[in-house]
Amino acid sequence: MTADGLTLAVDIGGTKFAVGLVGPDGRLETSERAATPSGGEAETLWKTLTDLLDGLGMPGRPAGVGIGCGGPMTWPDGEVSPLNMAGWRGFPLRARLAARFPGVPVRIHNDAVCLAVAEHWRGAGRGSANMLGMVVSTGVGGGLILGGRLIDGGTGNAGHIGHVVVDPGGPPCRCGGCGCLEAIARGPGLAAWAVEQGWSPGPGPEDDDGLYQEAGTATARRLAADAAAGDPVAVAAMNRAGRALGTAIASAVNLCDLDVVTIGGGLSQAGPLLFGPLEEALREHTRMAFASRVRVVPASLGQDAGLIGAAALVLAGESYWSAP
Amino acid sequence: MTADGLTLAVDIGGTKFAVGLVGPDGRLETSERAATPSGGEAETLWKTLTDLLDGLGMPGRPAGVGIGCGGPMTWPDGEVSPLNMAGWRGFPLRARLAARFPGVPVRIHNDAVCLAVAEHWRGAGRGSANMLGMVVSTGVGGGLILGGRLIDGGTGNAGHIGHVVVDPGGPPCRCGGCGCLEAIARGPGLAAWAVEQGWSPGPGPEDDDGLYQEAGTATARRLAADAAAGDPVAVAAMNRAGRALGTAIASAVNLCDLDVVTIGGGLSQAGPLLFGPLEEALREHTRMAFASRVRVVPASLGQDAGLIGAAALVLAGESYWSAP
Known part of the structure; x- marks a missing residue:
């Protein structure tokens, strides 16, 4: 069972977290947002994200997971240390999401890169x-x-x-x-x-x-x-x-x-x-x-751009994903 | 009959013209040079080039032709208007060489680009x-x-x-x-x-x-x-x-x-x-x-870089040539 071929998109920023489901055509079908917990510790930040994911009510396994996150990060491994989020220093964001969604591609890039990708793909x-x-x-x-x-x-x-x-x-x-x-x-x-x-x-x-x-x-x-x-x-x-x-x-x-x-x-x-x-x-x-x-x-594309670009890492990998 | 799988390289600059034959491994097998005729008209410049080509003593048809030339030019058509060569303004350098060497790829790029390609390929x-x-x-x-x-x-x-x-x-x-x-x-x-x-x-x-x-x-x-x-x-x-x-x-x-x-x-x-x-x-x-x-x-790579890079447009096209 999959989420009807939908790709899960995750957008992690210093002011808000957002998650959404994106169709193959780049349309954002549904999304959830929450304020970034200020001064949050690593697991507090992670729980904010997993609560959002639970709130999405996904019908099954997504076709893939695309993540945009503030830099810096190691890439393509996705250990993130966002400038404005002291709780995450070398946090294995990609690996944690890959463990939660096994068997599908889980790809990450800088949030500004995802915005550019979104504008190129659909903007x-x-x-x-x-x-x-x-x-x-x-x-x-x-x-x-x-x-x-x-x-x-x-x-x-x-x-x-x-x-x-x-x-x-x-x-x-x-x-x-x-x-x-x-x-x-x-x-x-x-x-x-x-x-x-x-x-x-x-x-x-x-x-x-x-x-x-x-x-x-x-x-x-x-x-x-x-x-x-x-x-x-x-x-x-x-x-x-x-x-x-x-x-x-x-x-x-x-x-x-x-x-x-x-x-x-x-x-x-x-x-x-x-x-x-x-x-x-x-x-x-x-x-x-x-x-x-x-x-x-x-x-x-406005405020949805981050999610759409993150999804494009999976949905249009031939243009936007070159890592192994 | 071909020139033993060799690629013809042409390097056109404001101070000198150079031509050479380059092997698949990037080695310059033979070359000829001449000073750029100062104030030369279009056909004078062309004859300087064809005289050099005749002087190479090619045993047959090359496997391809790679050209580096001072800019600006239309690309990939290769109508060239080198800054320091007033005689060529919109001169169809690529087309003229393609007519002389039919049936093989004839590719052109800016001379500085060819130098970069050479250093990447073999330098x-x-x-x-x-x-x-x-x-x-x-x-x-x-x-x-x-x-x-x-x-x-x-x-x-x-x-x-x-x-x-x-x-x-x-x-x-x-x-x-x-x-x-x-x-x-x-x-x-x-x-x-x-x-x-x-x-x-x-x-x-x-x-x-x-x-x-x-x-x-x-x-x-x-x-x-x-x-x-x-x-x-x-x-x-x-x-x-x-x-x-x-x-x-x-x-x-x-x-x-x-x-x-x-x-x-x-x-x-x-x-x-x-x-x-x-x-x-x-x-x-x-x-x-x-x-x-x-x-x-x-x-x-020194003074041979221009020829080696021009040849790479043909010999390593998967890395250095994207035009149709």
Whole structure:
């Protein structure tokens, strides 16, 4: 008995856990979500996940299991140590799920890679053979599809667009380097810069997903709202982040001859305030004919993308899975 | 009758044309070279090539033809417009060679891509599945091998490491952008910067291959010699180029999760004067575990690399040829 040919998808992030069943066509049939237990120990985190799985009410064995999880991790083994989840350090997430679902493929990749895979498989990058899928929120991550196949790199870590250097003498990055795209354009970094420039966050929409909680009340979401209202420092901050994004994307385009770049994540919802300066910098730095053809588009799959991409590791393995 | 299973290799550059016969094991059996006719018209250039082919004394039909040529070109059609060869603009180089050698595969790629392929197939990158092969001379070019396969990108232009942005407000680049690695680290750019800083070229080795002739007597080779002798401006120039190289390589490593980077071309012969600051900047910007493992090594195949890489397009097509 199987879950009607459905694939189980698991999406593990610093703010929420999600599980779902995905059909061969990429449609999410059902899903369950829960907040990530803050400060949770390893087995507390694991129980949050298994409770969600129990809640799915699966009719039988899934055709396979696809997992997206915050990095870093060993790959393809899937021992995970997500940055924002101290309880899991070298936790054998893939092996634990494989033990629970024996006899079917159980595959794992970085959550940002899964988002890119989803946009390539069923979203805004569909039909392109050479795509960078980005997510811009508390971090800046991504995944690369080249020649129609997901690029893993030597250790499963290809796609780290957030650590392309856009300003060699720039601010320190949490990776230990400096001047990385992520150091400038991630939500909390952006808000912190604005505060340094004298911005004080006015009243704005409340955070509903924790994306920008690291910077306390000085959230990037409020910054975007203030920028939309014309606050000059907020506008300057969005401009700085947008130009950094455009410059890093240009480097990726020149190196990889990309057709399309998709951008998702909370900050991408800032619209023209971010995409205007992004396009401006991108066009300044992509002057060769092959590079100037690139299109940058918003991601289209929304909050289900993580589950859909995780499922694609199993459902479209010929394009997205190369490990043994 | 065939040329004993040998593959014909053609390497077309701004300073020389080369042709050769390559065995299935990648060994160059015989070769011929001629200087690129300066200011040559299309048919003059073509005759230079066919004279070389006649001089090879091929015993029969080759098993295939592999061509490396300076870009840009349409790919895989192979209508070439090499930057430094005004006589060929949209010249159907691949089609002309296909007409001369009917019934065998005739494949073409950018010359820097062929150098990368050669180093991966038979040189310093052998055994790595994720490699960037670079050449640093009058330009800065390269080719990417990921997952064991040559990456073409959407139009055959992947590998343009020279146009990764290392200083967004930096000097103008001949691509039309600014702050590209190539604008800073290519031989003539390096020499021009040194002259601006007050360097005047002292006596040094003569150019024997034209690599740095664009900047007249202020050649990068003399600059390297002066740097070796301790001239402070020359040392600063090499440092500047080395750091730009290290920064761009770091961006490529972070994005593509590379195992190894090979560096060839005239400037790479400057040794520690260049590789010291290169390594320094590279290590500053590759702090994540997956990235810090990268090795940067000199290319190992020397002047035959272009022919060997061109031949590999035919002889190892499963790794290096994806076009129809």
